[in-house]
Each structure stands twice: as C-alpha cells, then as structure tokens.
Amino acid sequence: xxxxxxxxxxxxxxxxxxxxxxxxxxxxxxxxxxxxxxxxxxxxxxxxxxxxxxxxxxxxxxxxxxxxxxxxxxxxxxxxxxxxxxxxxxxxxxxxxxxxxxxxxxxxxxxxxxxxxxxxxxxxxxxxxxxxxxxxxxxxxxxxxxxxxxxxxxxxxxxxxxxxxxxxxxxxxxxxxxxxxxxxxxxxxxxxxxxxxxxxxxxxxxxxxxxxxxxxxxxxxxxxxxxxxxxxxxxxxxxxxxxxxxxxxxxxxxxxxxxxxxxxxxxxxxxxxxxxxxxxxxxxxxxxxxxxxxxxxxxxxxxxxxxxxxxxxxxxxxxxxxxxxxxxxxxxxxxxxxxxxxxxxxxxxxxxxxxxxxxxxxxxxxxxxxxxxxxxxxxxxxxxxxxxxxxxxxxxxxxxxxxxxxxxxxxxxxxxxxxxxxxxxxxxxxxxxxxxxxxxxxxxxxxxxxxxxxxxxxxxxxxxxxxxxxxxxxxxxxxxxxxxxxxxxxxxxxxxxxxxxxxxx
Amino acid sequence: xxxxxxxxxxxxxxxxxxxxxxxxxxxxxxxxxxxxxxxxxxxxxxxxxxxxxxxxxxxxxxxxxxxxxxxxxxxxxxxxxxxxxxxxxxxxxxxxxxxxxxxxxxxxxxxxxxxxxxxxxxxxxxxxxxxxxxxxxxxxxxxxxxxxxxxxxxxxxxxxxxxxxxxxxxxxxxxxxxxxxxxxxxxxxxxxxxxxxxxxxxxxxxxxxxxxxxxxxxxxxxxxxxxxxxxxxxxxxxxxxxxxxxxxxxxxxxxxxxxxxxxxxxxxxxxxxxxxxxxxxxxxxxxxxxxxxxxxxxxxxxxxxxxxxxxxxxxxxxxxxxxxxxxxxxxxxxxxxxxxxxxxxxxxxxxxxxxxxxxxxxxxxxxxxxxxxxxxxxxxxxxxxxxxxxxxxxxxxxxxxxxxxxxxxxxxxxxxxxxxxxxxxxxxxxxxxxxxxxxxxxxxxxxxxxxx
Numbered sequence: 008x009x010x011x012x013x014x015x016x017x018x019x020x021x022x023x024x025x026x027x028x029x030x031x032x033x034x035x036x037x038x039x040x041x042x043x044x045x046x047x048x049x050x051x052x053x054x055x056x057x058x059x060x061x062x063x064x065x066x067x068x069x070x071x072x073x074x075x076x077x078x079x080x081x082x083x084x085x086x087x088x089x090x091x092x093x094x095x096x097x098x099x100x101x102x103x104x105x106x107x108x109x110x111x112x113x114x115x116x117x118x119x120x121x122x123x124x125x126x127x128x129x130x131x132x133x134x135x136x137x138x139x140x141x142x143x144x145x146x147x148x149x150x151x152x153x154x155x156x157x158x159x160x161x162x163x164x165x166x167x168x169x170x171x172x173x174x175x176x177x178x179x180x181x182x183x184x185x186x187x188x189x190x191x192x193x194x195x196x197x198x199x200x201x202x203x204x205x206x207x208x209x210x211x212x213x214x215x216x217x218x219x220x221x222x223x224x225x226x227x228x229x230x231x232x233x234x235x236x237x238x239x240x241x242x243x244x245x246x247x248x249x250x251x252x253x254x255x256x257x258x259x260x261x262x263x264x265x266x267x268x269x270x271x272x273x274x275x276x277x278x279x280x281x282x283x284x285x286x287x288x289x290x291x292x293x294x295x296x297x298x299x300x301x302x303x304x305x306x307x308x309x310x311x312x313x314x315x316x317x318x319x320x321x322x323x324x325x326x327x328x329x330x331x332x333x334x335x336x337x338x339x340x341x342x343x344x345x346x347x348x349x350x351x352x353x354x355x356x357x358x359x360x361x362x363x364x365x366x367x368x369x370x371x372x373x374x375x376x377x378x379x380x381x382x383x384x385x386x387x388x389x390x391x392x393x394x395x396x397x398x399x400x401x402x403x404x405x406x407x408x409x410x411x412x413x414x415x416x417x418x419x420x421x422x423x424x425x426x427x428x429x430x431x432x433x434x435x436x437x438x439x440x441x442x443x444x445x446x447x448x449x450x451x452x453x454x455x456x457x458x459x460x461x462x463x464x465x466x467x468x469x470x471x472x473x474x475x476x477x478x479x480x481x482x483x484x485x486x487x488x489x490x491x492x493x494x495x496x497x498x499x500x501x502x503x504x505x506x507x508x509x510x511x512x
Numbered sequence: 513x514x515x516x517x518x519x520x521x522x523x524x525x526x527x528x529x530x531x532x533x534x535x536x537x538x539x540x541x542x543x544x545x546x547x548x549x550x551x552x553x554x555x556x557x558x559x560x561x562x563x564x565x566x567x568x569x570x571x572x573x574x575x576x577x578x579x580x581x582x583x584x585x586x587x588x589x590x591x592x593x594x595x596x597x598x599x600x601x602x603x604x605x606x607x608x609x610x611x612x613x614x615x616x617x618x619x620x621x622x623x624x625x626x627x628x629x630x631x632x633x634x635x636x637x638x639x640x641x642x643x644x645x646x647x648x649x650x651x652x653x654x655x656x657x658x659x660x661x662x663x664x665x666x667x668x669x670x671x672x673x674x675x676x677x678x679x680x681x682x683x684x685x686x687x688x689x690x691x692x693x694x695x696x697x698x699x700x701x702x703x704x705x706x707x708x709x710x711x712x713x714x715x716x717x718x719x720x721x722x723x724x725x726x727x728x729x730x731x732x733x734x735x736x737x738x739x740x741x742x743x744x745x746x747x748x749x750x751x752x753x754x755x756x757x758x759x760x761x762x763x764x765x766x767x768x769x770x771x772x773x774x775x776x777x778x779x780x781x782x783x784x785x786x787x788x789x790x791x792x793x794x795x796x797x798x799x800x801x802x803x804x805x806x807x808x809x810x811x812x813x814x815x816x817x818x819x820x821x822x823x824x825x826x827x828x829x830x831x832x833x834x835x836x837x838x839x840x841x842x843x844x845x846x847x848x849x850x851x852x853x854x855x856x857x858x859x860x861x862x863x864x865x866x867x868x869x870x871x872x873x874x875x876x877x878x879x880x881x882x883x884x885x886x887x888x889x890x891x892x893x894x895x896x897x898x899x900x901x902x903x904x905x906x907x908x909x910x911x912x913x914x915x916x917x918x919x920x921x922x923x924x925x926x927x928x929x930x931x932x933x934x935x936x937x938x939x940x941x942x943x944x945x946x947x948x949x950x951x952x953x954x955x956x957x958x959x960x961x962x963x964x
Contacts, residue, residue: 050731
C-alpha cells in the first residue's frame with residue numbers, strides 16, 4: 008500500500024498502481040484517450056496531465072506509478088487550461104460529424120468536450136482531409152478523419168492479438184491508421200479495436216448504422232460461444248432486440264477482450280432466429296397448451312410404469328440450474344434413467360485454446376458444469392449412437408430433446424431427427440428456429456436463448472460464473488425451469504383435463 | 513576507395529549529398545582544438561590521422577587499462593557539455609549508466625544532424641571521422657559498451673562512405689574488434705544510415721529508429737542510460753561531443769576547462785549561415801563575444817546591418833541585434849537573452865529580413881517533420897503554420913496574433929520530446945521581439961475579403 012494525495016485528499020492505494028486507475032477507483036476522473044489499462048503506455052494523447060508537487064512541468068498521469076507520498080493535483084487552473092487546449096488540439100482537424108457517427112453517445116471526444124471543452128473553437132482554417140469509410144476487412148470500417156491517433160488499436164494488434172495488423176503510417180498531421188499494403192484484417196479479435204477506439208474512427212460493420220447507443224440498455228452475462236466463459240455486456244433495446252455484445256472486464260477470464268465469433272452469438276437471440284411459438288406439425292399454439300400435450304403423453308408412460316421408454320437428450324450448454332431442475336424432475340421424481348448426450352468427456356479432454364488467446368475448441372459454455380451435474384445426480388450418460396439405435400428399435404417412445412442453440416450439434420440433430428418415427432412422441436425444448444425446423448415431427452416448446460438466461464456456467468478452468476439474466480424477449484418463450492414447473496403442474500392435474508385435451512386433438 | 517565504400521547505397525528515398533563545399537581556412541578569432549588538422553590532406557584516413565597524434569588517447573586509456581571511474585571523472589572534470597543541443601554534461605551522462613553488467617550497454621553516436629542551420633558535424637564526419645571514432649571507443653570503454661553505432665543522417669551519403677572506410681581502417685589497425693591493444697576490451701562499431709526524418713535526431717527517436725521501429729521518441733522515464741537501445745543502458749552522444757574526448761584524454765580535464773567559461777568550457781563549433789559574407793563552420797572558444805564569430809565569418813553581407821540572430825539552430829528563440837551587443841558564446845549568456853546555444857547553428861538575419869516570413873518558413877519545416885505521436889505537436893504545428901500563412905497571405909484577423917501565442921503556449925512542455933517547443937518557443941520570441949512586423953501584416957489584412 009501507498010499513501011498518495013490527490014487534490015489535497017489522502018488515499019490508500021496499491022503501491023505501483025497506475026495513477027489514472029488509482030484516481031478513478033477513488034472517484035477522481037483523469038481524462039485520457041491513449042491510456043488503456045490492458046495495453047502498454049503510450050503517453051501521446053497528453054490528456055491526463057496533472058501537477059505533481061515539486062515539479063514545475065505538467066506530468067502525464069498514465070506514466071506515473073503510485074508510490075508513498077506522491078502528491079498531485081488535477082484541479083488547478085494550469086491543469087484545466089492544459090486539458091482544455093489539448094482537447095482543442097484533438098478537435099481542430101476532427102470532422103465533428105456526430106449526427107452521422109455511430110460513436111455518438113459513447114464518444115470520448117463528446118464526453119470530454121462537455122466536461123472540459125473550450126466551447127468556442129478558434130480554428131477557422133481548413134481542416135486536414137483524410138480518407139473516409141476505409142474497409143479494413145470483414146468486420147471493421149475506418150474513418151481516418153475521425154481518428155485521433157491515440158494508437159490503442161495499433162498497440163492492441165501488437166500486444167494482444169499479436170497480428171501487428173495495424174500501424175500508423177505517414178507522420179505529423181498526415182498520420183493515418185492502416186494495414187500493411189491495405190490488406191484486410193482476418194483474425195478473430197478485430198472488433199476489440201472498435202471497443203477501445205475512444206472515438207468513431209473504427210466502427211463495427213455489424214453494428215454500424217443499426218442503432219443509436221442512447222437507446223440501448225445493458226445486462227451482464229457470460230458468452231455462450233465456447234468453454235472460455237468471457238464476461239460480457241448484452242446491449243439491447245427495450246428488451247426486444249439485442250444489438251451487440253461487449254466484453255466485460257474480468258481479470259481471471261477474458262480481461263478486457265472477447266473474440267469476434269463470440270460477439271456474433273447475440274444473433275441467435277433475435278426474432279429471425281427464434282422459436283417464438285410452441286408448435287406441433289406446423290400448427291402454432293400457446294406454450295401452456297403444448298405443455299399440456301406433453302404432460303399427457305408422459306403421464307401415460309409413467310402411469311404404465313414404462314419410464315424406460317422415455318429418453319432425454321441434453322446439450323451441455325444448459326446452465327447448472329437448468330441441469331439441476333432437469334435431473335431433479337426426470338431422474339429423481341419420475342425415475343427416468345435414459346439420458347443421452349454428445350461425448351462431453353471427450354469434448355472436454357480435447358479442449359484447448361485454438362489460437363492461444365480466448366477462443367476454445369469446446370464450443371459449449373458449460374461442459375464442465377454438465378459433467379459435474381451428472382456426477383452429482385448420478386446420471387449415467389449414453390451416447391447419441393445408442394439413442395439412434397434405441398430409436399430404430401423403438402425402445403424409446405417418448406424423447407425429450409433439450410436442444411442446442413446455434414448449429415453446434417448439427418450432425419447429432421440430424422441423426423436423431425432421421426431416426427425418429429411416428430412411434431416415438433418427441434418434444435424439443437429450444438430457443439432456436441433452425442433447430443425446431445430440423446425436428447419437424449417434434450412438439451416444439453420455445454425456451455429462453457442463452458443471453459436471456461439467469462444462472463451459472465462452469466468454464467473450462469472450473470470457474471463457475473453467474474449470468475444475471477433479466478431479459479425475456481418473447482412472451483411465449485419460457486425458462487427451462489418454468490417449462491418444467493408447468494410440466495409438473497400439468498402432470499399432477501386430474502385426468503379429466505386430459506380428456507378435454509384428447510377431444511381437442 | 514576501399515571495397516567498403518560499395519556498402520553505402522545511393523538510395524532514392526533521400527537526396528545523396530557529396531562532399532561539402534566549404535572554405536575551412538582558419539580565421540582570426542578561432543581556437544581550433546578539434547579542427548586543428550582539418551585542412552591536412554588525407555586527414556580522414558587513419559595513417560594521416562595517426563601521424564597527427566591520432567589514437568594516442570585510445571592507447572593511453574587502453575594500454576594502461578585506465579580505471580573506468582577515473583576516466584569518467586576526467587570527462588566530468590572537463591565539464592564538456594553535449595554539443596548536440598541540450599548541453600547536458602557528458603561525464604554525468606556516462607556516469608548514469610549502471611556500473612553492473614547484467615545487460616549489454618550501448619553507445620550511440622548521434623550523427624543525424626538535421627537541424628536547419630546546423631552542419632558542423634558534417635565537417636567532422638567528412639574530415640575527422642577518426643576523432644569521433646576514437647572518442648566513441650574511449651566512451652564505450654568507459655561505460656562498458658561492447659557495441660556502438662553511428663546513426664548518420666540519410667542525406668550524408670559521402671560522409672557515410674568516409675565513416676564506413678574509417679571504421680574499417682580502425683578494425684584493420686586493431687583499434688576495433690577483439691582484445692583491443694591487448695587490453696582485454698573488445699568492441700564492435702557499426703554505421704547505420706537514417707532515412708531522412710528529422711525526429712530521428714532526437715535521442716529516443718534515434719533509438720526507436722535504430723531498433724527498426726518508426727522513429728518515435730520514447731517516454732521518459734525510463735531514461736536511455738537505464739533503458740535505451742533494446743531496453744538496455746545506452747548513452748547517446750553527439751559527434752562533436754565524442755570528438756572532444758580524445759583531446760580531453762590527451763591533455764587532461766584541467767587543460768580543457770582552461771578554455772571557455774567555468775560553466776561553458778572548451779570550444780564550440782559554430783555553423784554559420786544566413787546573411788554573412790562567409791557562411792561556414794568556425795570553432796570558437798566558449799565565452800568569446802558574438803562579434804568574434806561575426807568577424808570570423810566576414811560580417812553581414814552587403815554592408816547591411818544585423819537585425820537578429822537565431823543562435824542555436826532553427827529551434828532556438830531569436831535574439832535581436834541590440835541583445836547581441838553584449839552576448840557571448842556560452843550557454844549562460846545566450847540563455848540570459850531568452851534563447852539557447854543549442855547546436856551552435858548561428859543564423860544571421862540582416863535588416864532586410866521579414867521575420868514573419870522567416871517564422872513561417874521554419875513552421876513549414878516543423879509541421880513537415882512532426883512525427884505525429886503527441887497531439888499538441890501533431891495538430892499544433894499544422895495550426896501554427898496555418899495561422900502564419902494567413903498572416904503572409906494578408907488574410908489574418910485581429911485576434912490571430914493572440915491565437916498564435918495561445919497555441920504556441922499550449923504546445924510547450926506538453927509533449928514527449930521537444931519538437932513542439934522547437935517551433936512554439938521561436939514563435940513566441942519572434943512575436944515578443946518583433947511585434948511591429950506582425951502588426952504590419954495585420955494592418956495589411958484589414959478590409960480583405962476574408963473578413964467579409
């Protein structure tokens with residue numbers, strides 16, 4: 008620990024901590040553009056100037072480490088004048104095209120302008136003109152005029168993604184960001200440069216022109232794209248549509264970053280990819296009604312003590328809580344013992360960081376939690392091969408599939424779907440329209456998509472992390488727990504309601 | 513030419529300069545410690561250099577295996593200061609290098625002389641390369657550097673050829689390489705040519721460039737003496753500074769310190785340009801009057817009157833003729849006039865010169881050469897130029913003079929290196945010392961359509 012003094016107030020901070028961070032943790036903002044806690048120190052934007060006791064020259068806070076007795080001021084006229092002018096220098100050649108800029112609303116230039124601006128620019132001369140809408144590849148567009156040359160993106164490609172894809176070319180006020188020989192960026196971490204760009208210079212093609220950021224709300228979640236478990240923010244509008252995912256800092260998992268494959272997974276939550284209504288044989292129905300149908304068939308088999316004719320196929324992306332309710336109801340309560348899945352142990356055994364960074368070979372977010380839950384509930388897992396075999400031999404007459412989001416288990420899905428005959432009653436609980444379509448014969452029950460769920464996931468390293476949930480985008484799509492509770496409720500209802508149902512069918 | 517000359521490629525990305533065309537005849541008022549033998553034919557070759565006492569200092573140091581601390585103390589005792597511009601005491605710089613040897617140490621010779629108005633190193637590089645090389649080997653011994661580099665300005669093609677040959681000659685004589693003069697000290701020296709960027713003459717920009725990176729100056733701390741080239745302890749010395757070392761070793765610190773003033777010892781090589789009769793390089797004892805130098809170079813051209821002097825290379829604030837009257841050629845006297853001795857690049861302006869045009873000319877240079885790393889410099893150099901342009905185009909507004917001052921004031925001391933200061937400080941001094949010339953442009957601008 009070290010005692011430092013900022014603006015006359017004493018604070019106890021970790022010795023060696025960066026002054027910008029130490030100040031921020033104690034509620035004092037030191038403005039900065041080029042400094043980023045996840046990157047090396049550049050010291051080139053000069054926004055973070057402070058007055059250090061005993062030093063006549065203004066110092067940059069980003070290059071200062073906290074040590075015992077350090078005394079600085081951020082509130083003197085000298086500092087404020089310097090920040091004001093520095094901001095003016097940043098703005099004189101900036102196009103100030105906020106009305107058509109995607110960064111508007113979360114822009115470092117806008118934010119600091121409101122706090123520290125000169126308000127009256129004296130620059131009447133012509134601005135330096137540079138290239139606009141430069142394509143940097145599949146993911147990113149660059150506006151060289153908006154760029155303030157803080158170099159964060161360049162340092163990211165040098166230090167984190169290690170592609171060294173970006174550089175600063177030319178010099179002076181002709182400096183521009185670019186790629187070597189204008190080659191497109193191709194790696195899986197490109198959009199991080201958009202996240203850390205403090206202005207609207209780097210924009211994501213996916214998000215560009217889609218939504219004004221001030222209409223977006225955020226919930227905290229965990230990415231479901233692989234076994235890494237990157238911490239994320241889900242940015243949505245009114246709980247109806249998700250527009251983007253942003254990494255959320257976690258020193259143990261993903262630090263400040265996430266991969267582009269993970270970023271794209273939000274698309275699975277939106278309307279065009281969702282099963283929003285329960286359906287059977289092409290007929291849509293309220294979810295409650297679908298659960299009644301399901302309960303009726305289950306009840307018959309359980310009543311006839313034919314639980315060994317009931318099979319359940321599970322995807323290792325269910326949360327620990329979902330797995331708990333599945334095993335409690337089906338295994339403990341009703342004594343069902345036939346559970347099937349992909350070979351999750353093998354998936355876990357072969358898991359590795361594909362590119363040495365975040366993205367992992369195991370594309371399920373909770374394989375470790377899945378194996379743990381099967382152990383806890385003493386579930387004997389059988390393979391998809393065995394399920395197909397048993398379907399062929401009509402040993403299973405009631406199959407419940409807790410289907411995967413996205414196309415992860417495509418092969419298994421189609422093999423199961425092909426083996427299904429009219430002899431087997433099948434229920435598919437999924438959020439995904441494409442999965443529902445691959446089981447046309449099944450009773451489809453819409454569930455929450457990954458990003459809407461609350462619950463916990465256990466990542467490849469055995470770290471269990473909470474998803475806060477809080478999103479429910481479609482009225483008829485319920486959480487797995489709610490679906491099972493309703494199923495149990497229907498199951499317990501007296502028989503005459505069943506008769507009504509049969510009459511209807 | 514030896515075969516090594518072919519290593520120097522004539523490249524297309526910068527101009528290739530042949531031998532400099534200067535009359536180096538000694539003039540009254542000069543004190544030539546470094547340039548004593550500059551006119552000796554063939555002095556750039558090792559045999560001639562040795563015949564004039566060359567490499568005696570190296571022998572003195574290495575054959576006696578002089579104590580390194582003693583050697584550094586000797587240089588400190590001479591009070592010789594960095595001749596590249598900053599004027600930092602050389603011995604102290606050497607002394608900052610850790611005495612331990614966990615990491616390799618490096619000595620870099622800054623031969624990237626690019627400051628407008630400065631060309632004295634070129635004389636040493638073309639005529640007395642061995643004096644610099646001898647100084648480099650001694651300096652490297654002092655700081656325990658096994659490798660040193662001469663970072664030479666890209667345009668200095670001929671000088672590069674001369675230095676390349678000289679290094680080879682020093683190897684052939686056993687002054688470079690393994691176990692030099694049986695001392696157990698081994699040293700390798702390399703020549704590295706710049707690619708034409710002014711900023712690579714800034715010591716940390718030079719280090720970045722030598723490391724193969726864009727020539728961006730580095731944040732300090734850490735200072736090069738602790739973490740420089742390849743993140744190892746590094747000393748960067750100017751050509752002239754290193755050329756002083758053999759003289760100091762041969763004659764002793766006290767002998768050197770007898771020249772000059774107590775704080776500005778020795779002699780200084782001045783590059784004289786502008787409106788004088790005989791532009792050139794003159795070596796004058798520190799503390800002598802400016803008049804001495806002006807007389808040595810034949811006075812102001814055409815019998816006109818002196819208007820002002822830019823005393824330390826183009827980045828130095830301007831000094832008026834009146835202030836020059838009692839100005840002497842040492843760090844302190846020039847500083848007392850609000851300027852600096854800098855590199856000793858003296859630009860004389862006669863009474864016909866338009867200082868607004870002069871300043872705009874300089875602003876063009878600094879705008880072009882700003883590396884673009886720090887915002888105040890990247891944007892400020894362009895802004896200053898644009899404002900000055902509005903003056904010279906007679907389109908300035910009344911408030912532009914204040915704006916020029918405010919912009920300059922907010923560039924000074926706000927950046928990693930001093931390139932921004934190098935235009936902002938002159939700008940402020942030109943306005944302060946010649947306000948009437950700026951006002952004249954403002955008046956000429958009145959009623960122009962620009963004000964519409």
